[in-house]
Amino acid sequence: MIQTLTLLFFILFHPTHSKPDYLKLNLRYNGNHHHSLSQTLTQDSIRLSFLSSRTTLSAPIISGASTGSGQYLVEFHLGTPPQRLHLIVDTGSDLIWTRCSPCRSNCSFHHPPGTTFLPRHSITFSPFHCYSPSCHLIPHPSHSCNHTRLHSPCRYHYAYADSSSTSGFFSHDVATLHTLSGHPTHIPNLPFGCAFNISPGPALSSAHGVLGLGRGPISFPSHTSSNLGNLFSYCLLDYTLSPPPTSFLLIGHHSIKPSFTSNLSFTPLLSNPVSPTFYYIHITAVYLNNIPLPIDPDVWVLDPNTGNGGTIIDSGTTLSFLPTPAYDQIVSTMALKIPDRFKISHGPPGFDLCVNSTKPLRKPKLVFKLLGGAVLAPPPGNYFIEAADGVTCLALQPADAGFGVIGNLMQQGFLFVFDRDASRLGFSRNGCAV
Known part of the structure; x- marks a missing residue:
């Protein structure tokens, strides 16, 4: 025995x-x-x-x-x-x-x-x-x-x-x-x-x-x-x-091969002493069709004294939530770039921009520039979501919670690497075949 x-x-x-x-x-x-x-x-x-x-x-x-x-x-x-x-x-x-x-x-x-x-x-x-x-x-x-x-x-x-x-x-x-x-x-x-x-x-x-x-x-x-x-x-x-x-x-560290690291874009992971659990990143600018939007950079700042602000990467939230001034600017500018014949006024409650997806529409290209120079450029399918047959809506919302969130829909198709020792987040569109 x-x-x-x-x-x-x-x-x-x-x-x-x-x-x-x-x-x-x-x-x-x-x-x-x-x-x-x-x-x-x-x-x-x-x-x-x-x-x-x-x-x-x-x-x-x-x-x-x-x-x-x-x-x-x-x-x-x-x-x-x-x-x-x-x-x-x-x-x-x-x-x-x-x-x-x-x-x-x-x-x-x-x-x-x-x-x-x-x-x-x-x-x-x-x-x-x-x-x-x-x-x-x-x-x-x-x-x-x-x-x-x-x-x-x-x-x-x-x-x-x-x-x-x-x-x-x-x-x-x-x-x-x-x-x-x-x-x-x-x-x-x-x-x-x-x-x-x-x-x-x-x-x-x-x-x-x-x-x-x-x-x-x-x-x-x-x-x-x-x-x-x-x-x-x-x-x-x-x-x-x-x-x-x-x-x-x-x-594990061995999951990321040294030869693959060169394909990753990195941005620092910020710490919030008030809420140390979350993985914070810092957005510095937003572009729409390669044109920077006039958003005050201060709306993205994480205040370590109060714990407010900043943007977290969250695997458990579907939609993405952005500070209200940034959200309003993105929605209004994107609406101007979509012809009226594609817009649908009777979308689901709570969504400000819905379009008819049965017609061919080249959706505006949304790009986030991050601290350190990294650029997160998701495909439109990551920020438009199907609401009903033939109807898709912008999968963004204003952040009333005091901080922004990059949800799992926006993360689709990217390999995200949480390097906790170096306090950095890496990502790539070419890593999902690992």
Whole structure:
């Protein structure tokens, strides 16, 4: 028995090859194609209003990962033996968490495989003690901690914009994932929230939890940085195609070949001390058909004292939100460049510019110039979205949340590289074949 446990320990805590290359995880779009464009706007606005509460000094630390009109899911294996889960990939939060069940036996009757994590079925699962330093890294740790009790777990609580919530034990277990070469890599002591109490929101009905990719110390990239490198990247492909192509998430420095770095454009990632989770970039100018728009550069500035302003890259928001003065200038200038015969006045509520897509129309070319000289030039399909048969609308909105957002629709077809050590964001239109 001792020899068996020793062998099991060796297998769990030592990869099957000495140096893991990098993780390549497939992503599946988790949107509802039956949603109207107005519903997309409503859910995105809820997410943003909730995320904006994290940019004020007095606000509780909360997450918007359960909201938004469309997220991307990654297949994740947790525990010993591994249990398969599907988690929302979220650059706007840090905590990894999954729904849990205290079920002991006959669990498949209540919880079919792949629908919830069963901690009692994992021999490597363990909650952190409430006195553990790790417990102080999570949102809302319990303050009623008995330091002398051996079994006094660290408790956490997350609330969401749609009145849903999750709470449970902050724990750790082994994650088993595969590298690009097919080798299994075991990630020991992965910290995550084991949620026993969940009031599900709309997105949580089909996902089993959240994989936090934020900049905080308990996010997934932070935990894997010592072994794989402090870098991750993803490519989000057009989910409107049928069948939709497979998007992917790459974890590790070796995922970006040195020869490919020359194809990337880089812009600095800014830090917001008030809200350190988010990945901020700085837009310096906007061009329409190669002509700079008269937008005051100050509207893009991130104020580190108040936490207001700036623009974040967010994987969980579909539309893009820009400061109101910039948004108004883009919409009014773009409307002047589109002939009246293409315009539709009866578009969905909340959208200021819709066009008839049954007629051939060369849409105005929108370009963002970023700090450091990088240029983000998305194709029109990244900022026009289908509202109905034959109708497309500008997928931009004014940012009432206090900061701008580049949503996942605008990101489609680009490889985005989050180089956390160098605090820079790289991107390229030619990297999605990695």
